[in-house]
Amino acid sequence: PVLVDFWAPWCAPCRALQPTIEAIARRYQGRVRVAQVDVDAHPQRARSAAILGVPTLVLFAGGSEVDRIVGVADRETIARMLDRHLEHPV
Numbered sequence: 001p002v003l004v005d006f007w008a009p010w011c012a013p014c015r016a017l018q019p020t021i022e023a024i025a026r027r028y029q030g031r032v033r034v035a036q037v038d039v040d041a042h043p044q045r046a047r048s049a050a051i052l053g054v055p056t057l058v059l060f061a062g063g064s065e066v067d068r069i070v071g072v073a074d075r076e077t078i079a080r081m082l083d084r085h086l087e088h089p090v
Contacts, residue, residue, distance in 0.1 A: 001061045001085060003028075003078075005036045006051045013072045014055045020075050024082070032082055059085060 005021050007014035025034040039046040039054055049058055049065070059067040059081060067081050 002033045004058045006056045
């Protein structure tokens, strides 16, 4: 699975979420790949993922979206989403 953080440099909530994303990347190292997409630098990727606001976290498995969180989420909320899909893969 790949967790993609869609963000923008001007987005204060995105910057606030950054330490949480880094902690999640460490916690799930080897089990979930974590990537970030700057929606300003890569607008086509944002459009193809139907990103309407930032921050948005999208979890992909097998090349398809399986879950998403829009807005700032705490570490445990993100972990619950990941654990749910790691325990019961789509």
